[in-house]
Amino acid sequence: MSGVLLTAGPIATMKSLQRTSKVFLFSVTKSKFDTASQKLQAANLGSLVFLNKSSGVFIKKTPDEIASILTMPENADLCTMEEYTARFDLPPAGIIKESLLDKLVEQGLVAPRDLKSW
Secondary structure (H helix, E strand, O other): OHHHHOOOOOEEEHHHHHHHOOOOOOOOOHHHHHHHHHHHHHOOOEEEEOOOOOOOEEEEOOHHHHHHHHOOHHHOOOOOHHHHHHHHOOOOOOOOOHHHHHHHHHOOOOOHHHOOOO
16 A cells, blocks of 8 residues: 555556556556555545546545644554655656546646646
8 A cells, every 4th residue: 555655746546556666566456556545545545536447546645634644553554754745746657648647637636736847
């Protein structure tokens, strides 16, 4: 689950997790990504949305929104606030298609300012 939180930028997809994690996680399947994202959503760390028939998109909450949640003992194994903030502040992974980013902005799911240097 921490891999989803530590992908670059405010959103994560299965492909961005596979390609940008410190350890290449090509073994991550759609099912595993969706399950991890659903657990993070249940912990109120973001939202899993489906814009098409393929894999979901996990939209991470801002560091300010999750500071109190991420520091709870039950979430201690996910990542530190410093790690999360550093990764959140990066532009989305280059593997994420511009058309997907456009859809997220058009539907009001992500603010353009959160997609730094996209």
